[in-house]
Structure formats: structure tokens, C-alpha cells
Amino acid sequence: MSTTVAKALSLLDHFSESEPEIGLSELARRSGVDKATVHRMLGVMCDYGLLEKRGDARLYRLGAGVLRLARVRETAFPVSSVFQQSLDSLSAEIGETAHASLVSGRALATIGISEANRGSRVSLVAGEMLPMHSTASGLVVLAYARPDFVDRALSEPLAARTSRTITDPNILRARLQQVQLTGYAESDQTNEDDVYGIAVPVFDNNGDPAGAIAVATPAHRMTNDLRQQIITALFEQAEKLTFSTGGRAPGSFAALAAKVRQG
């Protein structure tokens, strides 16, 4: 039972800004489920508005139902809009691309981007799912997540996204301990060539990581000064976001944030 629902829901993960429409055969191929079954699953998801089929085209896209659901969630618990303001001030202040992601089930979903207003900048895909092990945002979330969440994340196949990606769970666990000592995570081209990311966590009302905000720069542009400027700005915004969304940071993180604040 659960497996069927999981298979159906996992189809949604394939849709992103770079692939807003996908055909039946492609979805069947990627999910490893036979075409007839996927077709029936897609039909049900269309019935409930999560997907829709564009007219006579053979392609599926996300349905109007997701707009309704997002509106309900955002009206009751405003997060997207609050994060976007922080991202806009980060990218304006630093001149590099800022982005935010939230823990969404066992994955990390990009929910906001503010691109720097300059020609050479890191471009991100809206609505992309971020790998946990290869991104600064993923690492900083794992560093503050509960053990069972970390165990599950590290027990999944860890793709080598670049030649620098760490895919050994034990080395990753050691990385997470380092991250806990500083309160932020860095990824130097471990998720994408030539992209350097720095991320700081935002916490929910239980003190668990709700997600992360991050700044991404072309790797060659990262200097010690810029690094320090980004870290300071991220901590400031992350504390604001935790507070304004009703969260609370664990004591260990709050102490690190206070140190950064005092320079």
C-alpha cells in the first residue's frame, strides 16, 4: 500500500524549472515502474489536480492543485515570502546569488532564489531538489538534524556530482562534526563545478533545522574577505528568519551566532 503511494508521489520529484513538462514514457523509465501502472498513477494525480495534461500534447505538468496547496500553506504559515525578503537583501548586500531551501520530507527543496544583479553569477533552478551530501545547505541541515534523519540520508545512494564530491558516509559524518563547530557549511565545487556555496541553518519551533539559506559564488571569486562577509550576513539573516517564523535555535548554534555577531 505505502509503496504504491510512495511510487506515485515520487513522480512529482522529477518536475523542476528545467523540466516543467514530462511525458509518460520518460516518467516510467525514470521511476522503473511499468508504463501501464504509471499511466494509472498519473491519471489519479490528474484527478486530484497535482498534475495536468496539456491538451492534446502527451506531456504532463504540475497542476493547478499545487497552487491551491501552496496558497493554503503560505497563508497559514508564511515562509516563502519571509525568506524571499532575506534573500533579496543578501544578494543586494553581497552581490552574489542567495537561495533558500526547506526540508521537504527526506529531501531539501529550493523555495527561493535571489540572483545577483551582475553578468557573472551562479544561476539556480527554481524548485530544484538539492542533494544533502554535496551541497552546503544539505550539510548544514544534516549537521543539526536528528540522528535518524542523518542515518537515512546517508544510507541512500550518494551520487558523485563532481570529481570533488564526498560520497563516503564516514567522511561525511566527520564533515558534519566540523560543521557543528562553526555553525555554517561550505561546499567548494562538490555539487557543481566552479560553484562555491556557504550555508547557515534556519530552525523550527522544536529546534530542528527547517532548512537553510545560502550564498553561491563562482569558485574563482571566493576570497577570505568575501567569505567572512557572506558568513556574517548569513548568520544575521538566519537568526532573523528563525525568529520571524516562530523557530528557536539550539543553544550550541545560538552561541556560535553570537560570536559571529561580535566579530
Place this chain on the structure above:
Amino acid sequence: MSTTVAKALSLLDHFSESEPEIGLSELARRSGVDKATVHRMLGVMCDYGLLEKRGDARLYRLGAGVLRLARVRETAFPVSSVFQQSLDSLSAEIGETAHASLVSGRALATIGISEANRGSRVSLVAGEMLPMHSTASGLVVLAYARPDFVDRALSEPLAARTSRTITDPNILRARLQQVQLTGYAESDQTNEDDVYGIAVPVFDNNGDPAGAIAVATPAHRMTNDLRQQIITALFEQAEKLTFSTGGRAPGSFAALAAKVRQG
């Protein structure tokens, strides 16, 4: 198989602005499925970020995943933002509440609201599912929908929302024919006491109704002059929206719209 996925997805329909958080027992009661099964379904939906459980509270709410999905859809096919602009000008021009809904599977989902800036006005719940048979938006969508869509909508149980709601499918079919003669639908307290609604359809690229925009007033305030003003404004905005979202109206509707435009 399909039934299980359908049951799981139908749980999402219960969440709205007026009920952003719901507990397990209540969801089990409403869906008519046993608690253990609903609990497993909810677990899978949490895994995929469609729902989340708030900390130690026993309540479920929509998850961050729906924000991601809405962002993907809206970036690739901007609709919410475009509709919102139209609604804002409608409510400013007319001084009454304007709202938009989109066909979402077999239902109609409110995706935008612009409330009039006055004390006495119709208040709507963001993200609510609208009944097809008792609302002006539902009727105007059915009037232009394909026969199988209408058959399915009218074969479901039709709730008497007020003492004026029409629940007889045959009388409703006659109403739909009347709506086709004018291009707009009216609901005089058939969905809610003291609320008068007028709606005009917006079409997709196949000429099928994508949804509707509507203006709702307290019933006692509706006059012939106001009615005419609302209809004219709705047709103008609906044609703009159909055009700007890449849709095309069927010839019969375009002819009616042209007549309204010429006064």
C-alpha cells in the same frame, strides 16, 4: 492500486485556510478509512514533503514540498501572479471582492482573492475548493466544459449548501444551457446565504475552461447597474487573462464577449 493513491491524495483536500492543521483521528473520520491505514498514508506523504507534522503536536499541515511544486509550476507557467493583477484591478474598480479559481482535477480550486477595501464585503477562504453546482464559477466552467467532465461533476452527490441550491442534475443542465447564451453565470445565494456571485470563464490553449474569475457581493447590495458594471469588467479581464496565459476562447464565447464590449 489507484484507489489507494486516490484515498491518500484526497486527504489533501481537507486542508484550507480555515483548517490549516488537522489531526490523524479527524482525517480518518472524514475519509472513512481506518486510522492505521491513514497513519501510514500520512507517513508517506510526509516523506515526500506534501505534509509535515508540527513537532510534538499531533497535527499535520501541508509541507514545504507544496511550496516547491507551486514555484516550479508558476515559474514555468505563470498563472497565479497574472490572475492576481486582474483581481486587484477588479476589486479596486468595482469595490467588491474578486476571486479566481482554476480547474484542479475534477474540482475547482480558489487560487486568488482580492477583497474590497470596505467594511461590509464578502470574505473568502484562500485555497478553498469550490463546489461546481452551487457557485457561479463552477456553473460557468461546466457550461463550457467537455461532456464527460460535466457528466462526472453532476453524477457526484450535490450538496444543498443553502435552501436555494439546485441539486437536481436535470435542472442544472438546463441552467448550463442558459449560461452558454450569455457567457457568464450568476449564483444568487445558492452557495452561501447573502452572497451573490457573477463569474466569467478563462480558457486554456485547447479552448477548454481553465477556470473562472468572479466578483462576489453581499446579496442585498446587488442592483442592475452594479450587475452590468461587474459583467463588463469581468469579460474584459477574462479575455485579457485567456490571452496572456496562452489560451483561446471558443468562437461562441468570443462573440458574446464582443457584444458585451460594444455595450
